[in-house]
Amino acid sequence: MxxxxxxxxxxxxxxxxxxxxxxxxxxxxxxxxxxxxxxxxxxxxxxxxxxxxxxxxxxxxxxxxxxxxxxxxxxxxxxxxxxxxxxxxxxxxxxxxxxxxxxxxxxxxxxxxxxxxxxxxxxxxxxxxYKPFTIGEKFLIAPSWKRPVDAGSRLLIEIDPGMAFGTGTHETTRLCLEAIEGHWRGGSLLDVGTGTGILAIAAARLTPDAVVEAFDVDVEAVQVAQENLRINGVEDRVALRAGSIADYISRQFDMVVANLTADVIILMLADLAACLSPGGKLVLSGILCEQASEVNSALASFGLKPSEVKQLGEWIAIIAEKAITR
The missing domain is CATH 3.30.70.260 (ACT domain)
Structure with missing residues (x-):
């Protein structure tokens, strides 16, 4: 976002x-x-x-x-x-x-x-x-105007950020990319506040047959993301729109990713939980270390159980799971 x-x-x-x-x-x-x-x-x-x-x-x-x-x-x-x-x-x-x-x-x-x-x-x-750099074991992030000659075995993601957030270098974006690499196994994914589209692109590159959707409230950010989808050849594999979480609460996804801020996440948590399939995973970042307890308390109130916390510098990402009801 x-x-x-x-x-x-x-x-x-x-x-x-x-x-x-x-x-x-x-x-x-x-x-x-x-x-x-x-x-x-x-x-x-x-x-x-x-x-x-x-x-x-x-x-x-x-x-x-x-x-x-x-x-x-x-x-x-x-x-x-x-x-x-x-x-x-x-x-x-x-x-x-x-x-x-x-x-x-x-x-x-x-x-x-x-x-x-x-x-x-x-x-x-x-x-x-802005120079190319690696994230995790699978991704190579590069500016669209400095495409590496050889990405080796890594998945190349080219990003032109425009005025949107999400070039991959901020700790929270890196944490989300690492969480997607470690936990995303296909199915359906929703990228909340997509910014440049980098997280949606990563998911689409990892699992080409998956259903990947993304949105942002900022129309200019959506325009930037659309261009990045085109650059990376996934414009037909990611459903992108300008909108809000309210547009998706009747749907359920296997993974929901929200790289926002702690206060916004807490306000949106009821809708984020509603969009998550039973057994699905919620990836949250934009959270400072000292805000972890507040976010965890909010997660518990919606039946979401943290399964992993990743930290980079002063920022964390929380991966939570939605219980399977019997």
């Missing part, structure tokens, strides 16, 4: 480092909006331990994406993109409130500034930094 509250930082590190002055900083009037071809970029320096607090607050403030500019010692530099101008004094107050609410010192926010960046130039430099 393109609105999920996490950043694909590792794939975008150093993209915004600008020793050549490629992006020219401009004085930005507070009562105007950026030109159509530009983004309003807020740059922050924070203590690494508050990255998630700051990121959540930035999403609440309306950012369309967050990248890691660089990290050195006890200083993490983040960039948050906004389509419209942001009042920095109000944003600073909002971030300070978030820190205080979590019991963190306000000095964890070291610096904050803003500038305009050209959309097409940023995208070009970001694409130059």
């Amino acid at each position: 393109s609105s999920k509250r996490k950043t694909e930082s590792s794939e975008q590190k150093a993209v915004l480092n600008d020793p050549t002055g490629f992006y020219q900083e401009k004085n930005y009037p507070q009562n105007t909006t950026p030109p159509a071809a530009c983004w309003f970029l807020v740059e922050l320096a924070v203590d690494p331990r508050v990255e998630d607090i700051i990121s959540y607050a930035l999403w609440d403030a309306g950012t369309t994406g967050i990248v890691t500019i660089g990290e050195s010692g006890n200083l993490l530099r983040l960039g948050a993109y906004f389509q419209n101008r942001i009042d920095l004094s109000q944003l600073r107050s909002r971030l300070s409130e978030a820190l205080a609410a979590c019991g963190e010192n306000l000095d964890a926010l070291k610096e904050i500034g803003s500038r305009l960046v050209k959309n097409e130039d940023w995208l070009r430099r970001w694409k130059e930094s």
Whole structure:
């Protein structure tokens, strides 16, 4: 899902480092909006331990994406993109409130500034930094513009992310791909909040005869996913649509995958459980380690039993099973 509250930082590190002055900083009037071809970029320096607090607050403030500019010692530099101008004094107050609410010192926010960046130039430099990489034992993920000559024995998945989430480098996407590799044996699968379509593509590549369906509430994300289905030759094997979980509650799937956020997962859990066949598996990610107990409690209330928890960094994926009623 393109609105999920996490950043694909590792794939975008150093993209915004600008020793050549490629992006020219401009004085930005507070009562105007950026030109159509530009983004309003807020740059922050924070203590690494508050990255998630700051990121959540930035999403609440309306950012369309967050990248890691660089990290050195006890200083993490983040960039948050906004389509419209942001009042920095109000944003600073909002971030300070978030820190205080979590019991963190306000000095964890070291610096904050803003500038305009050209959309097409940023995208070009970001694409130059995106390299092929492996996940698990079976997948090779590559940008559609840097197709490897030889994938060897691995299944090649080519992704053009556009503005959607899910290039494979974020921990949660990797965890979901590993869970699909380890638990998906065919049948029917629903990808909830598909983003770039990477999880649905992986399922279709692993089991060509399976029924794979995917949706996203974001029409632009669905357009990105549709193109990625075409690039990977699975457009006829994945039923994709713009919609919501409500469109599927009359159906049941052998596996449901939802790489969202803990709060969204908990709100959707009744519908997710309804979409799962007895004995089926639910793969959940976008969950921070400290949120595991809250999600597990919600799972229990809907008769879903966790069978495995996978962890990568501060993120986890929970694989749960729906009981078979007799």
